Amino acid sequence: MRRSNLYNRDCFVASLLAMTRIMNTIYILWLRQLKRFIRSKARILGSLGQPVLFLFALGFGFGPTFAKAGEGNYIQFLVPGVIAMSVLFSAVFFGIEIIWDRQFGFLKETLVAPVSRFHIMLGRTLGGATVSCVQGLIVLLISTIIGFRPVSILGVFLSLCIMFLGAIVFTALGTAIASKLEDMHAFQLIMNFLIMPLFFLSGALFPLKNLPPALDTITHLNPMTYAVDGLRATLIGTSHFGALTDFIVLLGIAIVFLSIGSYLFSKIEL
Amino acid sequence: MTDKKPSIEVSDLTKKYNGFTAVDAISFTVKKGEIFAFLGPNGAGKTTTIKMLTTLLSPTSGSISVNGFDPTTDQNDVRKSFGIVFQDPSLDDELTAWENLDFHGVLYNVPKTIRTQRIQELLQFVELWDRKDSFVKTFSGGMKRRLEIARGLLHHPKIFFLDEPTIGLDPQTRNKLWAYIEDLNNKEGITIFFTTHYIEEAEKIADTVAVIDHGKICIQGTPEQVKRETNAHSLEEAFLTLTGHAIREEEGTILDRMRMFRRHRK
Numbered sequence: 001m002r003r004s005n006l007y008n009r010d011c012f013v014a015s016l017l018a019m020t021r022i023m024n025t026i027y028i029l030w031l032r033q034l035k036r037f038i039r040s041k042a043r044i045l046g047s048l049g050q051p052v053l054f055l056f057a058l059g060f061g062f063g064p065t066f067a068k069a070g071e072g073n074y075i076q077f078l079v080p081g082v083i084a085m086s087v088l089f090s091a092v093f094f095g096i097e098i099i100w101d102r103q104f105g106f107l108k109e110t111l112v113a114p115v116s117r118f119h120i121m122l123g124r125t126l127g128g129a130t131v132s133c134v135q136g137l138i139v140l141l142i143s144t145i146i147g148f149r150p151v152s153i154l155g156v157f158l159s160l161c162i163m164f165l166g167a168i169v170f171t172a173l174g175t176a177i178a179s180k181l182e183d184m185h186a187f188q189l190i191m192n193f194l195i196m197p198l199f200f201l202s203g204a205l206f207p208l209k210n211l212p213p214a215l216d217t218i219t220h221l222n223p224m225t226y227a228v229d230g231l232r233a234t235l236i237g238t239s240h241f242g243a244l245t246d247f248i249v250l251l252g253i254a255i256v257f258l259s260i261g262s263y264l265f266s267k268i269e270l
Numbered sequence: 271m272t273d274k275k276p277s278i279e280v281s282d283l284t285k286k287y288n289g290f291t292a293v294d295a296i297s298f299t300v301k302k303g304e305i306f307a308f309l310g311p312n313g314a315g316k317t318t319t320i321k322m323l324t325t326l327l328s329p330t331s332g333s334i335s336v337n338g339f340d341p342t343t344d345q346n347d348v349r350k351s352f353g354i355v356f357q358d359p360s361l362d363d364e365l366t367a368w369e370n371l372d373f374h375g376v377l378y379n380v381p382k383t384i385r386t387q388r389i390q391e392l393l394q395f396v397e398l399w400d401r402k403d404s405f406v407k408t409f410s411g412g413m414k415r416r417l418e419i420a421r422g423l424l425h426h427p428k429i430f431f432l433d434e435p436t437i438g439l440d441p442q443t444r445n446k447l448w449a450y451i452e453d454l455n456n457k458e459g460i461t462i463f464f465t466t467h468y469i470e471e472a473e474k475i476a477d478t479v480a481v482i483d484h485g486k487i488c489i490q491g492t493p494e495q496v497k498r499e500t501n502a503h504s505l506e507e508a509f510l511t512l513t514g515h516a517i518r519e520e521e522g523t524i525l526d527r528m529r530m531f532r533r534h535r536k
Contacts (some may be wrong), residue, residue, distance in 0.1 A: 004342060021379055024376050028377070032365065035365060035369070036362070036364045036365075039364050039405075040364065083375065100528075102357060104360070104532055105360060105361075105363075106360060106370075106373075107360070108360040109360045109374065109377075109421075110377060111326065112324055112349060113349060113378060114347075114350045114377075114378060115346075182524045182525075206525070269321075269326065269327055269328075270321060
């Protein structure tokens with residue numbers, strides 16, 4: 001009896017140590033992403049350029065026409081879409097940073113360390129998703145300057161969950177793609193043929209009602225659509241699918257993409 | 271009682287890519303505590319071999335033993351037992367010297383108090399202690415190399431791999447780097463495995479030399495033995511005799527393009 005108690009205790013201690021080890025690994029990779037973001041003022045400003053441009057140009061440009069069509073305030077409608085855009089772009093860029101980082105950066109060091117590839121990817125992805133959320137939040141704050149008003153503070157907190165999930169989805173996507181690529185120029189191709197369509201063919205810029213059948217199908221199959229819709233549900237209170245549907249769909253896609261992404265990441269050979 | 275088991279044992283190691291044989295049934299042994307130079311022209315198979323030894327690539331066939339472990343089955347045991355300085359830098363430019371080392375320590379599970387002490391020891395060893403809180407992007411090439419050496423030693427590895435460690439550095443820095451490495455080898459008995467194009471450096475410092483070309487090992491032995499067998503006055507002459515004087519025309523790989531891109535970014 002005594003021997004098995006000691007054995008159980010040793011097993012328990014060993015698992016506790018292993019868990020601490022894993023948490024430490026994930027934590028420092030997460031921390032590294034945050035430090036890199038905070039320390040690069042140029043990058044923070046640069047990432048805000050496009051969303052702010054969209055807000056001003058489309059928000060004020062289309063606003064009157066949108067209101068006249070009886071759809072209400074376009075700025076309110078547009079802001080969740082633009083926030084989602086900033087999350088999408090930053091998340092995918094982040095995943096693709098892998099191509100450079102694995103030859104000339106810290107990633108190579110992590111591939112040769114005695115840690116599991118899955119934990120590396122997890123730490124990195126969580127860090128990247130956190131940074132994408134911070135960027136989304138900054139866009140949200142800027143949009144209040146031009147008149148955007150979220151429905152409630154609770155809504156803002158809930159929208160952070162949607163942002164985080166969406167960021168996970170797209171960071172994992174970026175990681176999956178980057179794990180198979182070796183050439184940074186191939187990234188240009190990806191930008192044009194995948195990311196732009198993902199953004200424009202979601203409900204970010206236009207409502208999802210009364211769409212022609214082809215567009216209707218595409219938008220329904222696009223993960224971005226659910227991220228945008230979820231943000232609309234939490235921030236302005238109106239949505240096409242309902243916040244719960246959006247959340248569940250995003251969660252499911254996040255799990256699938258994370259699995260694919262970590263599988264491909266684990267197969268990287270330098 | 272001294273441990274006579276070799277640090278690295280490689281037997282009939284082969285790596286094939288789509289019909290192209292990068293490494294062709296090579297065998298060699300690296301004794302514990304020796305300095306081993308792995309020489310060869312570009313495209314000979316050096317980097318492929320190092321990748322297989324360091325768990326980054328899986329062999330097509332053959333067997334490897336690094337510190338008694340098999341890189342294909344005991345990956346983490348092998349990884350804990352070596353340190354490496356890659357040919358291309360692998361530091362995080364946006365972190366400080368201290369942070370780069372600290373992160374390495376966490377990845378290799380070095381407990382915090384030991385880590386702090388060891389980082390100080392190593393930064394002082396490579397004479398970068400006064401720059402510990404500077405961002406690595408402000409470092410010169412030579413300083414980055416020194417920092418990578420410090421980092422690779424943090425977890426007390428038994429073998430230290432160096433892939434072209436002095437490439438692109440001025441003679442003073444190169445000299446200093448080799449002085450560190452010799453010091454490590456003498457004081458702590460760490461086995462050193464390196465590749466280089468600077469043959470005269472290999473001649474001065476290596477205990478054993480192996481020359482690889484077209485994926486096959488042409489010769490192995492002490493620099494003296496190699497010179498005798500090829501009737502050469504210097505190791506460089508021996509090397510050229512074995513591998514030929516013709517320039518190897520190689521196709522630029524994606525990696526070469528990225529290296530050029532990186533140089534222009536600076």
